[in-house]
Amino acid sequence: MRKNYLLTPGPTPLPPQVSEAMARPIIHHRTPQFQVILKEATEGLKYIFQTKNDVFIFASSGTGAMEAAVVNLCSSQDTVITVEGGKFGERWTEICQSYGVNTEVIKVEWGKAVKPEEVEIRLKANSKIKAVFTTLCETSTGVVNDIKAIGRIVKDSGAVLVVDAISGLAAIDLKTDEWNCDLVVSGSQKGFMLPPGLGFISVSQKAWGIIKEARCPRYYFDLIKAKKALDKIDTPFTPAISLIVALNESIRLIKEEGLENVFRRHRLMAEATRRAIKAMGLSLYPSEDALSDVVTAVKVPEGVDGEKLVKTMRDVYGVTIAGGQSELKGKIFRIAHMGYIDEFDIILCISCLEKVLTQMGYKFVLGAGIKAAEEIFLKG
Numbered sequence: 011m012r013k014n015y016l017l018t019p020g021p022t023p024l025p026p027q028v029s030e031a032m033a034r035p036i037i038h039h040r041t042p043q044f045q046v047i048l049k050e051a052t053e054g055l056k057y058i059f060q061t062k063n064d065v066f067i068f069a070s071s072g073t074g075a076m077e078a079a080v081v082n083l084c085s086s087q088d089t090v091i092t093v094e095g096g097k098f099g100e101r102w103t104e105i106c107q108s109y110g111v112n113t114e115v116i117k118v119e120w121g122k123a124v125k126p127e128e129v130e131i132r133l134k135a136n137s138k139i140k141a142v143f144t145t146l147c148e149t150s151t152g153v154v155n156d157i158k159a160i161g162r163i164v165k166d167s168g169a170v171l172v173v174d175a176i177s178g179l180a181a182i183d184l185k186t187d188e189w190n191c192d193l194v195v196s197g198s199q200k201g202f203m204l205p206p207g208l209g210f211i212s213v214s215q216k217a218w219g220i221i222k223e224a225r226c227p228r229y230y231f232d233l234i235k236a237k238k239a240l241d242k243i244d245t246p247f248t249p250a251i252s253l254i255v256a257l258n259e260s261i262r263l264i265k266e267e268g269l270e271n272v273f274r275r276h277r278l279m280a281e282a283t284r285r286a287i288k289a290m291g292l293s294l295y296p297s298e299d300a301l302s303d304v305v306t307a308v309k310v311p312e313g314v315d316g317e318k319l320v321k322t323m324r325d326v327y328g329v330t331i332a333g334g335q336s337e338l339k340g341k342i343f344r345i346a347h348m349g350y351i352d353e354f355d356i357i358l359c360i361s362c363l364e365k366v367l368t369q370m371g372y373k374f375v376l377g378a379g380i381k382a383a384e385e386i387f388l389k390g
């Protein structure tokens with residue numbers, strides 16, 4: 011017998027209520043019945059995005075919503091700023107360049123957060139900057155960026171602030187309106203506790219002005235078309251009906267717990283994971299001032315094969331964590347503690363990590379990680 015446990019930064023485990031919702035008989039989307047569901051979903055998303063503006067739902071992964079942001083804001087030959095501190099920051103640059111949009115890249119050392127002053131300097135140097143593309147939680151490195159500070163800077167410029175909150179939303183705080191975020195992008199398979207397949211995007215009033223002028227080619231991801239439909243509680247194309255039904259279950263769970271408590275739980279899971287890692291003599295990959303509460307990135311210790319560690323945990327014991335991506339392949343492993351994760355999931359994961367590290371010859375006091383995590387959980 012083998013059980014499987016998922017502690018990856020997307021997809022994340024599903025609450026039974028969500029799985030049950032997806033198994034319900036399919037209904038037609040051009041019906042009053044579905045309109046009730048769609049209205050509930052978009053209102054619920056506003057609560058989670060902390061916005062009064064419209065939030066649109068696409069049948070796509072998170073990257074589809076990222077592409078929607080680019081093609082609706084930009085025209086080819088426009089210039090934008092992209093912040094690159096990891097693989098997902100780089101994705102903004104790649105999408106922009108695919109559409110002939112010029113990118114001024116702010117290269118941030120991996121493992122560090124962007125300094126908001128850097129954004130300010132670049133914005134002031136070029137008054138033609140259309141948009142600033144950022145990442146709330148850079149999932150590839152485990153770093154969280156100071157979106158609030160960046161929002162304060164971008165607000166008074168002609169540019170709009172775009173935030174990839176795919177792994178951050180419904181896990182850590184992002185006050186879309188209060189922090190002046192114009193377009194916030196997310197996806198279903200991270201903090202939202204859903205399977206992959208939904209992309210979300212919120213749009214500010216300032217952004218609509220720019221969207222009306224933007225000339226990048228677009229069809230499926232046309233936000234103006236999506237807005238016309240949503241104003242009539244409709245979607246331009248067939249929505250991912252079952253996923254939206256399930257979204258309402260996840261929203262219900264998040265509302266029941268309360269957004270603040272959801273954030274608190276993620277902080278606690280992160281804190282326990284970090285303490286456990288340190289108690290095992292391991293080091294965190296990001297700098298201490300940039301640690302996200304969404305995913306913990308850990309340096310693979312000297313003498314241990316990082317890829318083998320992740321494979322053994324998954325293939326022998328059924329505990330799936332993530333390895334490093336691109337240049338971090340084999341150098342870090344990542345434990346995600348986002349979404350439907352509680353303290354015993356963390357204990358279980360640390361326990362498996364301790365076992366496999368011991369088998370691989372890494373020396374530490376067996377049980378030190380679990381003890382450190384339990385001490386944090388006892389304090390609550």
Ligand SMILES: *Cc1c(COP(=O)(O)O)cnc(C)c1O
Pocket residue numbers: 019020071072073074098145147148149174175176177197206
């Ligand atoms: C997961 C993730 C993405 C990619 O989302 P997909 O759903 O795989 O397209 C983009 N950005 C961040 C920060 C992510 O964590």
